[in-house]
């Protein structure tokens with residue numbers, strides 16, 4: 001397939017002569033008798049090379065050259081100029097001509113120059129394709145890099161989360177061990193203190209400061225004992241016997257035990273038992289503990305009244321429970337810490353309640369998460385698998 005060469009010259013004789021020479025050498029030759037016509041042919045035929053006369057009326061060669069280079073960068077231009085105009089030739093080369101031929105020209109020289117320019121053009125176009133391919137590949141690599149970075153980031157986050165959960169679980173296990181042992185050890189001497197305080201109390205008669213002190217000692221001893229009982233609850237006791245536990249009944253039972261406090265604090269309780277789940281195999285006391293710890297917290301948060309909403313539903317795979325209150329909520333910075341053992345914002349809190357809930361929920365391979373809006377309330381969502 002021969003390449004198209006367009007000859008643009010206002011002199012008919014030159015056009016005829018050049019086309020004859022070039023055709024005889026096998027080029028596909030197009031001709032135009034002026035720059036305007038030339039530009040139209042270029043737009044239509046897309047020739048590889050244009051032989052363009054510098055001296056033309058209407059649109060001069062320099063203007064035509066500039067327009068061709070700008071509008072058709074794939075079309076290369078060789079200029080015809082008259083002898084003695086070498087400075088002009090320099091200008092033409094600067095304006096984008098690939099070569100120039102002095103008129104009158106030598107046939108072989110003309111053909112050689114056209115061949116040279118065609119060769120140069122092929123190489124340059126090929127280079128450009130390679131460059132475009134290179135840029136495309138670089139962009140592709142860049143895209144892949146970003147994708148890889150995204151995936152690595154995702155995996156890192158997942159790992160960090162898993163790690164944090166393991167640390168949490170280990171903390172809980174250690175705490176359980178420690179707490180169990182300590183609580184046991186402390187309760188014995190505490191019993192003695194309590195016993196002797198009672199003896200002292202019975203010996204001091206009905207009135208006086210001593211009686212008040214003795215009663216204070218007994219009250220504080222009771223408080224320590226309460227804390228120890230909670231500590232014992234966090235320690236991993238061997239599960240009692242597993243039995244069929246109906247979660248709805250457990251909820252109602254625990255709610256019943258809070259009846260007095262609920263009334264006194266002017267709290268409205270709403271049960272939303274959408275679907276009663278089938279009984280699960282569990283230790284009833286542990287399931288009770290989940291709800292009593294959550295209710296204690298909710299009621300504490302609603303000292304001036306509010307609403308306690310309890311949702312219960314299930315599908316074939318799991319039981320879904322939500323305990324929601326309209327109390328003061330949990331600040332954003334504390335939200336991530338509430339399940340940590342010892343984390344508390346209460347002057348007399350121990351920070352065990354939720355860590356115990358978390359441990360129990362984990363024991364049954366469930367999950368728990370908290371949602372809270374400060375000033376609006378708090379919701380705990382629990383999922384327990386149905387096996």
Ligand SMILES: Nc1ncnc2c1ncn2[C@@H]1O[C@H](COP(=O)(O)OP(=O)(O)OP(=O)(O)O)[C@@H](O)[C@H]1O
Nearest residue numbers: 297298301329338344345349350351352353354378
């Ligand atoms: N329903 C709730 N509303 C607002 N804050 C809550 C709620 N539940 C838990 N919290 C926050 O989470 C903290 C930890 O709760 P958690 O039950 O573990 O310990 P605690 O209630 O402080 O002490 P303990 O339960 O041992 O008496 C609480 O101190 C409180 O700041």
Ligand SMILES: [Mg+2]
Nearest residue numbers: 296297353354
């Ligand atoms: Mg609590």
